[in-house]
Amino acid sequence: MTAAPIQLVDPRTGHVRGESPNGREHDIARAVDAARKATGGWAAYTPRERAYRLDRLADLIEEHAEQYTAREQAGTGKPRAEVMQEIGEAADLFRFYAWAARTATAPAAGGLKAGHESWVRWEPIGVVAAVVPWNYPLMMAAWRCAPALAAGNTVLVKPGESTPDSLDLLASHAADTLGPDVLAVVTGDRHTGRLLVDSDVDMIAFTGSNTAGADVQARAGIRRVSLELGGNSPVIVLPDAPAHTYADLAAACTYNAGQSCAVPARVITLEENYRDTVQALGEAMAERLAGRDFGPLNNADQAARYDRIVAAAGADRDVTAPLATGPGEEDGYWRGARVLADLPDDSPALTEEVFGPLLTVQSARDIEHALDIAHSVPQALAASVWTQNLGHALDLAGRLDAGEAWVNCHLVQTAELPHGGRGASGQGTDLSVLALHEYQRPKTVTIRLG
Numbered sequence: 001m002t003a004a005p006i007q008l009v010d011p012r013t014g015h016v017r018g019e020s021p022n023g024r025e026h027d028i029a030r031a032v033d034a035a036r037k038a039t040g041g042w043a044a045y046t047p048r049e050r051a052y053r054l055d056r057l058a059d060l061i062e063e064h065a066e067q068y069t070a071r072e073q074a075g076t077g078k079p080r081a082e083v084m085q086e087i088g089e090a091a092d093l094f095r096f097y098a099w100a101a102r103t104a105t106a107p108a109a110g111g112l113k114a115g116h117e118s119w120v121r122w123e124p125i126g127v128v129a130a131v132v133p134w135n136y137p138l139m140m141a142a143w144r145c146a147p148a149l150a151a152g153n154t155v156l157v158k159p160g161e162s163t164p165d166s167l168d169l170l171a172s173h174a175a176d177t178l179g180p181d182v183l184a185v186v187t188g189d190r191h192t193g194r195l196l197v198d199s200d201v202d203m204i205a206f207t208g209s210n211t212a213g214a215d216v217q218a219r220a221g222i223r224r225v226s227l228e229l230g231g232n233s234p235v236i237v238l239p240d241a242p243a244h245t246y247a248d249l250a251a252a253c254t255y256n257a258g259q260s261c262a263v264p265a266r267v268i269t270l271e272e273n274y275r276d277t278v279q280a281l282g283e284a285m286a287e288r289l290a291g292r293d294f295g296p297l298n299n300a301d302q303a304a305r306y307d308r309i310v311a312a313a314g315a316d317r318d319v320t321a322p323l324a325t326g327p328g329e330e331d332g333y334w335r336g337a338r339v340l341a342d343l344p345d346d347s348p349a350l351t352e353e354v355f356g357p358l359l360t361v362q363s364a365r366d367i368e369h370a371l372d373i374a375h376s377v378p379q380a381l382a383a384s385v386w387t388q389n390l391g392h393a394l395d396l397a398g399r400l401d402a403g404e405a406w407v408n409c410h411l412v413q414t415a416e417l418p419h420g421g422r423g424a425s426g427q428g429t430d431l432s433v434l435a436l437h438e439y440q441r442p443k444t445v446t447i448r449l450g
Contacts, residue, residue, distance in 0.1 A: 006161050006189060011077040011296045014331035020164045023188035028195045034181040035127045035154040036200070042182045043124050043152040047102045053178050054098035054150060060173040061091040068138060068166050075137060075163035077295040077332065078256060089415075090142035093431075094149075096415040100433045101150035107442065118446040124152030125224060125441055126202035131193045131216070133208050134160025134298050135259040135355075141167055143430045144205045144226075145183060151439040153203075154182050158196050161189045162299050194219065203439065207261075210379075210424050226428030226438045228261065228421055231381030232353045234374035235264045235410070236396055238367075238387040239273040242408055245386045246277075249359065250284035252410040254294045254337050258357040259302070262382035262419070264410050266350060267361045268370045274363040278341045281359055282319035285337040290357065291325035297333040297356060306335060306356040313349040315360075316342035351377060367396070375401055378424035384410040 003022035010017040021027070042050070061068060065087050072083045109119040130144040137159055145155050159167045164187040174183035186196060190212075197204050197216055203224040206216045213229040237245060253264050269277040288294065297303045321337040340349050341361040349360050364370035374383060383402040387393050397405040403420040406412060413419060418432040429435050 003188070003191075006187070008075070008162065008164075009299065010074060010332075011162075011298050012325075012329050012332045014300075014333065017074060020161070020187045023158075023186045023192040023195070025195060027186060027188075028192070028199050031156055031181075031184055031186050032127060032196075032199045032201060035156050035184060038154045038179065038181040039124070039126055041179065042149075042154055045152075047104070047150075050150060050152065051098040051102055054094050054146070056177040057174055058091040058094040058098070060177060061087060061094070061170070064169070064173070067169060071165035071169060072138060072163075075134070075165050076256075076298060079293070079295055082256060082295070086136060086139045090138045093139075093142040093146040093415050097146040097150035097436070100147075101436060103433070104436060113446070115449050116446050117449060118444060121443045121445060122151070122437075122440045123443055125439055126153060127200075128153045128155045128203045128205060128439060129158070129196045129199070129201040130155055130205045131158045131196065131208065132160065134163040135256060135261075137163040138166040138170065140207055141170065143435075144207070147435040148205065148439040149178065149183060151436050153439050155184075156196065156201065157183070157185050158193050159185065159187060160298075161187070161192075205428075205438070213426055224438075226430075227426030228381075228419075228428065228430060229424060229426035230261045230353045230355075230379060231263075231265070231421065231425050232351075232377045232379045233262060233265045233382045233384070233402075233410075234400070235267045235383065236367075236370050236374065236385045236400075237267055237269045237273070237277055238385075238389070238392060239270060240388045241386040242388055245408070246280040246284040247287070249281065249386075249410065250288050250337065253285070253359050254288040254290075254357045255411065257290065257294050257297055257335070259298060259355050260411070261353075261425075262404065262411060262413075263355075264359065264384060265354060266374075266377075267359055268364055268373050269361065270367075270370065271363050271365060274361070278317065278339065278361050281361060282339045285319065285339050285357075285359065286321045288337040288357070289321060289324035290334045290336050291323050291329065293324075294337075294357065296329075297335055299333065302355065303333040303335070306354065306358075309348045309352060309354055310338070310340075310358070313340050313347050313360075314344045315340035315347070315349070353379065367392075371396070371399060380422035381420075381425035382406075382410075384408075 005019035106120040132140040171185040384406040420429040
């Protein structure tokens with residue numbers, strides 16, 4: 001069966017900009033078969049040989065940064081500065097894992113049983129299916145592909161249906177540097193993603209919604225799965241928060257129009273500084289203009305979902321910044337930076353991951369109550385604490401149930417530091433040398449001496 005191509009829309013204008021193939025059974029089967037045939041050659045390379053090839057792929061990303069920028073902007077509508085930063089980070093990830101795989105360590109080995117010698121081999125899993133979202137097309141693919149490839153696997157990537165552009169270019173550059181079918185892309189809709197998960201791949205790495213992640217887990221059976229399923233990040237702002245707190249939160253919240261799993265979302269403050277915090281955040285968010293400082297929401301469905309949540313929020317206080325869009329952008333998916341306060345406890349703006357340029361503010365009686373509010377949602381991906389009291393900061397960072405916690409900053413990430421969720425935010429590790437083991441399996445070899 002052949003499916004009709006997917007219409008691609010420019011989120012800045014809301015207008016159709018092209019189309020993309022919509023993969024079906026025969027496309028998936030052909031891609032998986034080619035990736036399977038490529039596993040032997042790629043896995044047979046030494047870590048050093050794979051490192052040289054991945055390093056060259058990073059070079060090509062940097063050398064063709066303008067092409068990647070144009071493609072990322074077409075699919076996401078992000079400002080040029082955001083895109084250029086993310087392209088640099090993607091290249092850095094391929095280069096980081098190229099060399100991290102050469103420094104891998106193994107569990108204890110040696111003469112652990114009398115008359116025998118043992119050692120541990122880290123082996124690739126095989127063919128990895130990486131299903132990545134539309135919010136960071138190239139960078140999220142790099143988060144998944146770079147460690148998987150460095151570990152010796154071949155990878156099939158299914159990009160978000162609205163943002164295939166930059167990954168098509170990445171696949172072309174990968175074919176030139178890594179070899180045919182070592183890293184390939186299958187474009188399509190959600191059904192394409194399900195077909196890929198159901199196919200004869202050895203592992204699934206998925207980044208997306210809780211609902212879709214649960215479906216992936218059920219379909220995967222006993223195969224290995226790595227899931228990053230979003231967040232609803234609590235932000236605890238104490239009365240002695242630094243002066244830069246509010247501007248920093250506004251910048252982090254509106255980066256990528258708030259379409260980030262780890263973005264600050266739920267600001268929790270004590271009763272004594274609740275009103276001041278609402279006021280300061282409203283002023284800081286008013287300085288962040290969609291069209292000048294950040295881009296649009298990605299697609300019509302996301303815009304409709306955002307509008308539904310806001311309409312049902314029940315906020316008694318709603319501060320929204322104006323837009324700064326340009327000519328021809330009237331029909332784009334632009335939403336202004338927003339602060340909602342005086343909310344009911346069951347507001348969907350609190351209980352759901354909004355995924356937009358919006359901050360909510362809640363009041364807590366004391367620090368223990370603030371922690372209770374922070375932990376009142378099932379997601380546990382990221383959090384931050386804002387205070388000049390180092391003791392309070394370290395205590396709260398340690399007690400917050402989150403895979404990543406920041407103090408007096410938010411969204412500060414680098415290839416060397418692990419990122420991963422708990423609870424409804426999934427399981428598994430992205431970034432750092434720890435992510436290599438997501439895509440490897442240990443084998444113990446023991447030999448009898450004499």
